[in-house]
Amino acid sequence: KVIRRGDVNKGFAEADLIVEDKFVWPKLYYAGAEPGSYVFRWNDDGSLDIWAHTQVPGGFRQAFASYFGLPISKVNIMRTDQGASYGQYVFHMPLIGAALARDLKRPVKLIYDRSEDMFQGGDGCVYYVKIGVKKDGLITAIQMRNIEDLGERGEIGIRGPGEFSFEPWEFIEKMLICPNLDIVTYYVFTNKHPAGAMRCERNSGAYIWNKILSLLELELKMDPTEIALKNIGDVTGNLRKVIEVGKKAIGWDEKWHPPGTKRLPNGRMHGMGFSTTYEWGGAFGVGAVTLNLNTDGSVDVLGHVSEIGQDAHTAYTFVAAEELGIPIEKIRFVDTTSFFMASPGGSGGLATNLSIVRKAARNLKKQILEIAAPAFGVASPEELDIADGYIYVKVNPEVRRPIPAIVKRQLTAFEMGRGPVLHEESYEDFKCWQAHFCEVEVDPETGMVEVIRTVNVNDVGKAIRPESVEGQLYGGTVVALGRNITEESVYCPTTGVRLNDNLLEYKIPTILDCGTIDAIIYESGGGPGEYGNIGVGEATATCCVALFNNAVCNALGVKINENPVSPMRIIEALKKAK
Template sequence: MGVTGSPTNINQGTRTKGGIGESTMRPDGILKVTGEFAYSSDMWHEDMLWGHTLRSTVAHAEIVSIDIAEALATSGVYAVLTYDDLPTSVKNYGLEFQDTPVLAHGKVRHHGEPVALVAADHPETARRAAAKIKIDYRELPVITDEASATADDAILVHENRDDHHIGHVPHPNIVHRQPVIRGDAEAAKARADVVVSGEYVFGMQDQAFLGPESGMAVPAEDGGVDLYVATQWLHSDLNQIAPVLGLPKDKVRMTLSGVGGAFGGREDLSMQIHACLLALRTGKPVKIVYNRFESFFGHVHRHPAKLWYEHGATRDGKLTHMKCRIVLDGGAYASASPAVVGNASSLAVGPYVIEDVDIEALALYTNNPPCGAMRGFGAVQACFAYEAQMDKVAAELGMDPVEFRQLNAMEQGTLLPTGQQVDSPAPVAELLRRVKARPLPPERQWESAGEEADVRALPGGLSNTTHGEGVVRGVGYAVGLKNVGFSEGFDDYSTARVRMEVIGGEPVATVHTAMAEVGQGGVTVHAQIARTELGVAQVTIHPADTRVGSAGSTSASRQTYVTGGAVKNSCEAVREQVLEIGRRKFGTYHPAWATAELLLEGGKVVTDDGEVLADLADVLEGEAVDIELEWRHRPTVAFDLRTGQGNGHVQYSFAAHRAVVEVDTELGLVKVIELACAQDVGKALNPLSVVGQIQGGTLQGMGIAVMEEIIVDPKTAKVRNPSFTDYLLPTILDTPTIPVDVLELADDHAPYGLRGVGEAPTLSSTPAVLAAIRNATGLELNRTPVRPEHLTGA
């Protein structure tokens, strides 16, 4: 499957079946593929009500009046709430700062903003009642781009900003700005034999998870509320929900319900506060489930971006300098935009050695849909542009595009433009070598001697719009650089409680964290870690809730690293306490209890040379060990706001792709035939899951390359395609062959030497596909996604 580099520090339990390094099966896998898994939208409670959110039909307007009388009089309606019904003075929430109103007040700032809530005894009753609410809007001009946002006479999206970024941005409609300056890019430009520049446009992508936003709030006898919800970060939700409800955190009890995908779209709140407000007002359980139309308005999207890049190089192929400007559209509210700016700026150079750089990244406030976290988080947009630039520079020099990248590739010890040293393996050149060395798929696969063409292998697929006469092939390459974990001084930690006891005569471990299992397979890995460290076969994963300390967000490729690290840490402490119990009970019977290094393997206590000292069931008879500990990785610091210098990231991950495409140049149709990937994962704790993550991220990157885009009307800022009929997603018929080459080069700073896996392949798959289409057509193609009219000139 790959290669193994430096030791991966697996110290315990390698002989216990189902431990780390094995492809163990997911406990939720069969239930999900058979349709028996209980998602949050499947929840039911006796006597429950249904909630519904009324959303704005315009993108920017003053709210002149709201009349709820007719809605409230509708039979079956229990409550109608507006901003004036909010119970406390805290009426806003937000991830980084609280600029998002629970319900609109005074004005709406984007199409689909929540304005009112309805609770009724049937979902259709709630919808009909909401339609009876009369809102008088006075429409305002819309801010939709940088020119309209930063003009001297621009309307302010937020009139009274008081967040901590306002002091260093040049205009109140700029959420955050981060330069990164190292060396003297302008002086270095004079040494360049070739200088290449380009302007690039990256479209707005939706996370498009299949399980819509949903949850249930149940009022409790103590005046609190129990919330069962699909989310990515239980404790972050709790910190935003409790102040709005006017409740202490211990009276807002949160339990993770089945999550049908996330990809960043569940980091922000959606229906959580709304359901709780209705439940507390009515005294009844309230369930809210968005339909697909609502879901497009109920969560943030990937930031669309405009990027300008300039690179210089000497005649022998060494990069001399890089300058770039990245403008991200954050939409109406901040969400995670400041962190996305930090990632885009600090990773804007990509996995290359360039001594002299001048980088600027910023995010705007506009009246477009709010944008925030999505897989790849700022690095995706940058990678699209800098990889297109690498192909342009290589072409200008007459060099092979892979060899040019390898010549300039970073390696362990490289200093990034932020001044941070890459202090773990950075096999950029090797990843490129591996994808280039892989045999190409056969040409014209849709043809076979004497047989009719298989239209599924043609551009256009089953629509059968081409017969292959004008189809040409292209091959393209790309490689990306992604950080792992939260950055810029964020106190990123996780908590795990591990309990070990004897049940039914057998030693059993229970792992309890608040980690949101959103499909990434964390529940599988936690069980593997417990088996490895504690030597037990039976491991129970406790449902995630807020009765245990925070596990942080299931995002930034961090959960296996950070919460996995917490599980390992707690397991090690449990193991030591179990051994102390054994020494107390049996230490007088064998000197090895005091003198040897002892391990837990296969349900037994053994010495390091394999001698069995006792069964774990005997050691723990009548005893239980229960330990909850936090675990932190090494600290980071905020980037300097003038120069961008600072050790802002925890870890880096790398992936490379080779795309093979076939294009009907007359009809503008594209078929991605193969997307080969090579990625360094440090240590594959579950190889099958690792490959699945890489293939999933690869396909998501392909989606934004050739079909996925939320279309926003530039005149009205309204979303034009909020459905899966008009927002196109890759299906199994669009999915190419995705061979994966996994490297395991350990990061000595990480648990087991692992690296975060899920995001890196999303970066490089997009520019690889675009590079292949350019190779096939000879067109410049500086925007994504590529549409048929871009290929035909129509």
């Protein structure tokens, strides 16, 4: 894949400084709490029942129907509440379980052990980077040669001939005002595990952009937040706003220092880290939902979507309550496979489903007011509104009656479709941004890193359910810390087999490793979705893949161009710098 704009030779000639370096983004494991588990049962009528650990029940249904040559109506998916799978929803092994159940003529339970679950994982990338930059931090040219490791196949990485989901150049091409780019990415297949989503397929892109920030911080002895603001096309000013919110929360202006210059009384080196990208998430699929008004004035939201910890069901009832003017306690979500909503993935589940729930609610409200207009003696339903479950006359709100007193039968509103799509072509398309900060202490004798505090600021446009947004920020921070400091895949150099295929030797962090986490929700209303909403599920974990690494580099004043920043890698970097 080739990305070129401008003239990099001209850009290098204009630069005050040219820096070159090599970086490595390692192939990692998504580390879901629950390995895959499924139950399959074939019925006498030829239908297939599946109890599935999956965040994409609709996709599973279609995949199994296609593979076994069944009408979709003959495949029944029973979704269970589950821990997150972070995009690792492959179909090939579950198909084996269904085939066994068919041949054995009895139900089959398929459970992955941890080693089998670790057959999957993310992509890897090696980057060779050359950057031209002015003394004030303005980048004049970027030249990159990237080698993207898809493993033995790209599980989700291949969109079509020459089209891949993994784009290590993405944030550099789309965010920066730099006029001169020369980027070539080679996609290679190796004898390692297949590359798939790992709470996003944008990890390699976020990693290299934020490591470039760290590299320039080291070379220029310059505040990385200023480097970012000088080079990112912040057309709305929202990036500067979220950065200022984060800087104030962590005390950045008082604590940041040139790299390697602050030793604490306890003998450790003090470090501050920063990372930033745009926020993303828009409709990527089609969903269907039905709202039923019951005769007692309560409302059922009928749909089917995986609950993987984000409490999306509650968010949908919030929207229905807001639009209908009915108290939230009178609205419930009813899980039914009759209406498949968009799956929670790609930071787009809420963006899609908010749109269809909102449209269905407005349709239902329209029906209610049309029935009520004659009872209130008004000429048009537009003269009425609903609040707290009461229909009232707008010009005289004291004239009101409860919905059940007017509507004596059940009403139904069905909606199917997709929400607004976020266009991601250039910095002019981005209105919502994220900025993350952390503070660490590093022992230069042992290489041990202690994370003191992390501050996440995400502009989600509009937070429909703030507690769910905060949960994504907390969880994303823990995931990102693991990718920075503790997690590492060890492979056999001959076979490509992962040697540490267990959670004893593949070390995911616990909350005790994370220090204090401050999750700050910023609401600009700039998202493409309903109410100005934009996705958040992938953002923090992806944007922060270099955050803690950058903080360690700031603490020690040395370059560490590969994760994890383990004690061994830190000691080696310090020896090399002497």
